Amino acid sequence: MNYSLVTAAALWFISLGNIQAQSTTQKHYNNSIALTIERSIKSGYKVNQDYSYVATVHQLEFEQSIVRNSEEQVSLHLLVVPQVNTAEFKDWKIKTLQRTWEAGINAGMKIHAYLSKHSHQTFLFASFTTGPHYIQRTPVRQNEGFIFNNNMRLGFHFPIAGAVGMEIKAGLRHMSNLGFFPPNHGLDNVMIGANLNYSF
Numbered sequence: 001m002n003y004s005l006v007t008a009a010a011l012w013f014i015s016l017g018n019i020q021a022q023s024t025t026q027k028h029y030n031n032s033i034a035l036t037i038e039r040s041i042k043s044g045y046k047v048n049q050d051y052s053y054v055a056t057v058h059q060l061e062f063e064q065s066i067v068r069n070s071e072e073q074v075s076l077h078l079l080v081v082p083q084v085n086t087a088e089f090k091d092w093k094i095k096t097l098q099r100t101w102e103a104g105i106n107a108g109m110k111i112h113a114y115l116s117k118h119s120h121q122t123f124l125f126a127s128f129t130t131g132p133h134y135i136q137r138t139p140v141r142q143n144e145g146f147i148f149n150n151n152m153r154l155g156f157h158f159p160i161a162g163a164v165g166m167e168i169k170a171g172l173r174h175m176s177n178l179g180f181f182p183p184n185h186g187l188d189n190v191m192i193g194a195n196l197n198y199s200f
Contacts, residue, residue, distance in 0.1 A: 029065075029120055029121075029163065029199035029200060030064065030065040030200075031062075031063060031064050031065065031199065031200050032061075032062075032063045032165075032197050032198060032199040032200070033060065033061065033062055033063075033197065033198055033200075034059075034060070034061040034063070034167070034195040034196065034197035034198075035059075035060065035061075035195055035196050035197075036057070036058075036059040036060070036061055036081075036167075036193060036194070036195035037056070037057065037058060037059075037193055037194065037195070038055075038056070038057035038059070038169075038191045038192065038193025038194075039054075039055070039056050039057070039191070039192060039193065040053070040054050040055045040056075040173070040189035040190065040191050041190050041191070041192055042189065042190040043187075043188065043189060044188045044189075045172075045188055045190070050091055050092045050141070051089065051090070051091035051092070051139040051140075051141055051187075052088075052089060052090050052091070053087060053088075053089040053139060053187050053189065054087060054088050054089070055085050055086070055087040055102070055173075055189055055191075056085060056086050056087070057083060057085045057191070057193065058083060058084055058085060058086075059081050059082070059083040059195075060081070060082050060083070061079060061080075061081050061195060061197070062079070062080045062081075063077050063078070063079050063080075063110060064077060064078045065077050066078055071117075072114065072117065072120075073113070073114055073117070074111065074112065074113055074114070075111070075112045075114075076109060076110075076111055076112075077109065077110040077111075077112065078107075078109065078110075079106075079107065079108050079109060079110045079127055079129055080105070080106070080107050081105065081106040081107070081108075081129055081131075082104075082105045083102075083103070083104065083105070083106070084101070084102070084103045085101065085102040085103070086099070086100075086101050086102075087099070087100050087101070087102065088100075089137075089138070089139050090139070091139040091140055091141065092140075093140045094139065094140065098137060099137075100135065100136045100137040100138065101135075101136050102133050102134065102135045102136070102147075102149070102175075103133060103134055104131055104132055104133025104134060104147075104149055105131050105132070105133075106129035106130060106131035106149055106151060107129060107130070107131055108127060108128045108129030108130060108151075109127065109128055109129075110125055110126070110127040110128075111125060111126050111127070112124075112125050112157075113125070119159070121157065121158065121159035121165050121199070122157065122158055122159065123156075123157050124154075124155070124156055124157075125153075125154070125155055125156075125157060125167070125169075126152075126153070126154050127151070127152070127153045127155075127171075128151070128152050129150075129151045130148060130149065130150045130151070131148070131149055132146065132147075132148060132149075133146075133147050133148065133149045133175070134146060134147070135147050135175070138187065139187070140183070141183055141185040141186070141187070142175070142176065142177075142183060142184065142185060142186060142187050143177060143181040143182060143183055143184060145177075145181065146177055146180065146181065147175050147176065147177045148175065148176060148177060148178060149173065149175050150173070150174045150175070151171060151172070151173050151174075151191075152171045152172050153169045153170065153171035153191075154169065154170060154171055155167050155168055155169025155170065155171075156168050156169075157197075160196075163198055163199045163200060164196070164197070164198055164199075165196075165197050165198075165199065166194060166195065166196055166197070167194060167195045167197065168194050169192070169193055169194070169195075170190075170191065170192045170193075171190075171191055172188070172189070172190060172191070173188065173189045173190075173191050174186055174187070174188050175187045175188075
């Protein structure tokens, strides 16, 4: 990963937030864009699995507000997530660690539960997304090529500077192809991650 590029992007986000903070002390944001990095900490949901699939996820997240309740304690958002990911895997048949990559786009919904009526930058959230992906190589339990990437996340968002915020999140990821191309036993991961975001 090019860490100098990530650092430059982070500084740019914070500078945007400082400019926004100078123009207003309180703002109701409807949209956001985020740079997200996630890492799988476990393959599968069972104690003992016959495969290891460790993914590092690189995402852009585009979020748009759709509905808010009358007291503005909860809001519903559209979430679009293009991504390019890398992974390493092995299983009962492939004993040496193999490298692969994935690419695709997810879309879904995100729910914000605000912790204060005075700040829309501090909230808990839950998100659910799915979408088509391409995966270059896979463990023997799953066919390579076309696949669906399904995700659920829970997390916490907090402000950093003005319109710039950060999210800490964890959740589950499941990839399979709906049985179109066997074998289709699926690839499952427990994920953790964070993002740096700008609201507008």
